[in-house]
Amino acid sequence: MVAKKKSVARRKTAKRRTAKSRSTKPRKAQKPGKSATKNGSANRPSTGRSRRGPRSAAQRVGGLLVMLPWIMQRKRVKITAMARQFNLTETELVEDLQMAAVCGVPPYTPDALIDVFMDDGMVIAEVPLVFSRPLKLSTAELFAVTVMAQAAMQLPGADKKGPLATALAKLAPLMPSGADTIKVQLPKTRYVKELLAAVNSGERQEIEYFSPATQRRTNRMITARKVFEDSGRWYVAADDHLSGEDRVFRVDRIESLAGTGVFDQLREVRDDELPWFSESLQQVTLRVQKSARWIVESYPYISRTDNADSSVDVTMSITSTHWLGRLLLRAGNNVKVLKPREFKSLKAQTAKAVLARYQSASTEV
Amino acid sequence: MNLLALLVDRAKPLTLRQIRQELGKQYPDSDEAARAAFERDKAALREMGIPIETKTLGGDAAGEVIYWVNRSNYELSDLRLTESERDALQLAVATVHLGAQHGEEALWKLGGERHLNKSSMSVNIGLVDQNMGTITAAVMQRRTLNFEYKGESRQVDPYGMLSRGGFWYIIGYDHLRRDQRVFRVDRIEGRVVAGEVRTFTTPENFEVVAAVPTEKQMLAAGDGEITTATVLVDAALAAGVRREFGESFVIREREDGGVEFAIPCANLGAFRQWLFAMVESAEVLSPPEIRDHIVQWLEELATGS
Numbered sequence: 261m262v263a264k265k266k267s268v269a270r271r272k273t274a275k276r277r278t279a280k281s282r283s284t285k286p287r288k289a290q291k292p293g294k295s296a297t298k299n300g301s302a303n304r305p306s307t308g309r310s311r312r313g314p315r316s317a318a319q320r321v322g323g324l325l326v327m328l329p330w331i332m333q334r335k336r337v338k339i340t341a342m343a344r345q346f347n348l349t350e351t352e353l354v355e356d357l358q359m360a361a362v363c364g365v366p367p368y369t370p371d372a373l374i375d376v377f378m379d380d381g382m383v384i385a386e387v388p389l390v391f392s393r394p395l396k397l398s399t400a401e402l403f404a405v406t407v408m409a410q411a412a413m414q415l416p417g418a419d420k421k422g423p424l425a426t427a428l429a430k431l432a433p434l435m436p437s438g439a440d441t442i443k444v445q446l447p448k449t450r451y452v453k454e455l456l457a458a459v460n461s462g463e464r465q466e467i468e469y470f471s472p473a474t475q476r477r478t479n480r481m482i483t484a485r486k487v488f489e490d491s492g493r494w495y496v497a498a499d500d501h502l503s504g505e506d507r508v509f510r511v512d513r514i515e516s517l518a519g520t521g522v523f524d525q526l527r528e529v530r531d532d533e534l535p536w537f538s539e540s541l542q543q544v545t546l547r548v549q550k551s552a553r554w555i556v557e558s559y560p561y562i563s564r565t566d567n568a569d570s571s572v573d574v575t576m577s578i579t580s581t582h583w584l585g586r587l588l589l590r591a592g593n594n595v596k597v598l599k600p601r602e603f604k605s606l607k608a609q610t611a612k613a614v615l616a617r618y619q620s621a622s623t624e625v
Numbered sequence: 626m627n628l629l630a631l632l633v634d635r636a637k638p639l640t641l642r643q644i645r646q647e648l649g650k651q652y653p654d655s656d657e658a659a660r661a662a663f664e665r666d667k668a669a670l671r672e673m674g675i676p677i678e679t680k681t682l683g684g685d686a687a688g689e690v691i692y693w694v695n696r697s698n699y700e701l702s703d704l705r706l707t708e709s710e711r712d713a714l715q716l717a718v719a720t721v722h723l724g725a726q727h728g729e730e731a732l733w734k735l736g737g738e739r740h741l742n743k744s745s746m747s748v749n750i751g752l753v754d755q756n757m758g759t760i761t762a763a764v765m766q767r768r769t770l771n772f773e774y775k776g777e778s779r780q781v782d783p784y785g786m787l788s789r790g791g792f793w794y795i796i797g798y799d800h801l802r803r804d805q806r807v808f809r810v811d812r813i814e815g816r817v818v819a820g821e822v823r824t825f826t827t828p829e830n831f832e833v834v835a836a837v838p839t840e841k842q843m844l845a846a847g848d849g850e851i852t853t854a855t856v857l858v859d860a861a862l863a864a865g866v867r868r869e870f871g872e873s874f875v876i877r878e879r880e881d882g883g884v885e886f887a888i889p890c891a892n893l894g895a896f897r898q899w900l901f902a903m904v905e906s907a908e909v910l911s912p913p914e915i916r917d918h919i920v921q922w923l924e925e926l927a928t929g930s
Contacts, residue, residue, distance in 0.1 A: 318669040321626050325673060326733050333736050345738055363626045391630070393700040394734040395674050401734070403761045404727035405714070407788070411748050412717035424717060427710035438765040441785030443833040444750060459745040475861050475906065488747040491791025515864060528745075557811065582904070589901040592926060611926035614905045618920050 315352070323348075324360050328374065329394040331385045339381050357383060402435055403442065410444045416453035449494045449511045458484040464501070464522040468515040474580070477515065478502065485529040487511070497529050544584060545575045545598040552594035555587065573598060585610035627651060628666050629675060629694065638680065638691035667692075675699045701734055711737045721748045725757075750788050754810050756817040760795065761786070767827075769820035770795070772813045777801060781808065782825035785833040796836040798825065807837050841870060843895045844888060851891040854915045859883050859906040866903075890915060897922065 315323075327346060331337055343353040361376045375386035397405070409428050412418060419425070458465050464483050471478070480502035487496050494511035506529075543562065548555050550570045561576040578584045581603075588595060588607035597603045631647055632639065645652050645659055652659040667677050676698055682689045706714075718728040719740035729739045754760075756772070763770050764783045771780050783797040784805070792809050799806040805828075858866050860882025867875065867884065876885040890896040893915075900907055900919070909916045 318672065321669070322673045324626065325675075326730065330733050330736065344741060346733075360626070364630055393696070394736070396699055396701045397731050397734055398674055398727070399762045399765050400725070400727045400758060401731035403765060404718075404723055404725065405731045407723065407750060408717045408721040408728050409714070411721040411750060412713075415720070415746065415748070422713065423707065423709040424713035427706055427714050430704045430706060430710070436765040436767075438767045438783075438785075441827065441831065441833050442761070442764060442787075443785065444788040445834055446748065447790070456746055470861070470865070477861075486745055486747070488749070490749045491751070492789065493791075512865075512868075586902060586904045589904060589926065590898045592897075592922065593929065608927050608929055610904065611923045611929075614901075615920065615923040615927055617905050617908055618916070618923070 320356050320359065324356055325391070325395055327356070328360065328385065328387045328391045331376075331383060332387045332392050336382050336384050339378060339383055342383055353383075354378065357385075397434060399436065402431075402439065405431060406435065406439050406442060407444055411446060414444070414446045416456050446489060447492055447494060447512075451511055451514050451517050452487060452494050454517055455484045455496045455511065456487045458519070459487055459496075460526075462523045462526045464520045464524055465517055466520055467509075467517050469509060470513045470515055474582070481520065482507075482509070483524040485527055499524070499527075542578055542600075543575055544578055544600065544603055545573060547596045547598055548572045548574060548591070549594040552591040555591055555595060559587075581606065585613075589614065628663075629670060632677065632692065632694045633696060638678075638693035640686075640689050640691055642689075644692065704735065706735060711735065715740055716744075720744055720746055721750060724749075724751050751791065754793070754813070756813055757793070757810065759817045759819050760810060763817075763819040764795070766822050767825065768822050769824050770797070770817055771820065772817045773815050774808055774813055776814075779808070780820075781806070784827045784831050785836070787833050787837050789837060790840075794837050796833060805836070840899075841889075844890055844892060844899060851889050852912060852915065853887045854890045854896070854912065855910040856886050856888050856900065857883055857908045857910055858886060858903060862903050862906045885910065893918060 323346065327342075331342070339350055339353060343350045346353065348356070357376045357378065360374045363374050374391060377384055406428075409424055412424060413420065455465070457463075462483065464481055466479065466481055469478050469480060470476075480500060482496070482498035482500055484496050484498045485506075487494065489495070495508050496511055496514075497506065497508050499505075500507040500509075546555070547567075548571060553572070556564065556572055556574055559576055561574045563575045565573040567573065584603060585606050588597070589610050595607075597606065627648060628644065631644065635647075639647070641660065641663060644663065652662050670677060675694060678693050678695060678698075680691050682691060714735065715732060715737050718732055721728075732739055760770065760783070762768075764786050767783075769780060769782050771778070773779070778801070780800040781795065781797040782800075783795050785796050787794045787796065792811065795808045795810060796805065797808075798804070855876060857879075863878075863882065863884040866886060870886065870888070874886050874888065876887050878884050888896070888899075896915075897919070900909065909919050
């Protein structure tokens, strides 16, 4: 997958709608035991909860019960840093802390109140014993920890006996019995380790890259900026010196890789800056029957409409006519091109092209 | 919050009457409204993971209910994480994205911080489904799951879960089929309902990763007999197929760089999808019945529109 730059907006839209979930509900602020309804995490790590409307009193109290023991361990924290850490605006944080400041134990004399004050941009807190210990981890939090740690253990350079492993051992007694049989399997793809090293060193790499869209191999120089896994595949975002653009390459299509000894200046790429699909790419609208739903599940799309007969109309960007032909061939009669007109006969054309191969005597055994 | 502080501080069970006395004007005057407000607070605390214990008294105070909290039920014991252990957890949470914030919340409770700087690597394990919270809780607590799948009502004892290739799978005993089955979470129709805790036991030697067939195994998974198809893959794509299947599937290499592979085929649908991903760069050479099937399929599409 090679795509041009200036595509961030589209990628975000398209990816967020990648149909692992049929729900179109907006993401809710999370409560223990409820997971987010929508993906989008590939592009937006740690950008936090996107809230709609005001936070409920229960949400605010729940947040405080996490924040108070946290602040107790630190005594003094910058308001800006703390707001950022907890995904709150500074106003929200100050309001919450003010709410906490009137909480305590009857008869509510000052010594029995939570002692929070804000001074010179700092939060300083003395918390009575009752609020000083953190809450137990919820099932959802324990699940998150076990899944994240397992995935991290499979990453290149992971130390199987290192601090992550010992931290997990300490957490183990908290895990419910069923946690043992929850597993994460990351794809094993060669060159991931080498590319990661290249991201960190800035060493330019020469790669041989295969593009199925053009059925061609190219040799190119790249400076790797970020290595990431999404939906079971590894990708590398890199400066592509062949095209002079930022591009994303599928690591499993890199046929060979070698360091060049040339070192470029290090540059970090945020997840939401990753170049994916160009705005200028052609769009198609397909009618997908239920039995070919993998199309909707496997590829990012721009919009979808669910029809009464359980078929789905999806509009997606395509990287090449060849790619679309391949998709149509795989889905057979369970998919139909609605528009544009020029692709309506593409399925038949592709089928004829492949058929020609079967009909020519030269390849017969 | 004051209710919690009070119950913890007094360290002995209180009746609602006593609670109202202590909290004064924080609860409404009318009995009914005060009880409703108290019930709401009680539910909110439970939701946050702080269960309020209750007991109905007998004897002199018959019918009166007392309430208390047990700190050991909701407070995290000190895990004595070292600095480097906390750092390692922080790095794991910063690198692996779940599409939910539970990892960050866990970090805060463990005294850590979420990383705000960019990292050179990221992994995305989408927790994308509306049912994911119910399912993960049920699997962790070993509760039976009830849901609709492929138009049928299933009752499943979830033995485990696997994240692979961008999808989450549940592996469990399907009471409808009376056998172990694999379900893809995003294909579940409607809401999942969890049953009672510990209503089943996982079979011995159960292995999650092995229980979910890989794409390669899917080609061979079907109701029919497994046939081996000879497939010629052109030079351009042969290296990829070789990596995917391994050397043992190679029959021979041709002079032009094309390679003949022995591919297991029992499920024609899966086989077609795999084959046609290579479009005109691959061809089934034998057996005749599979080759004929492919030709027929292509002919239908060629004349279809």
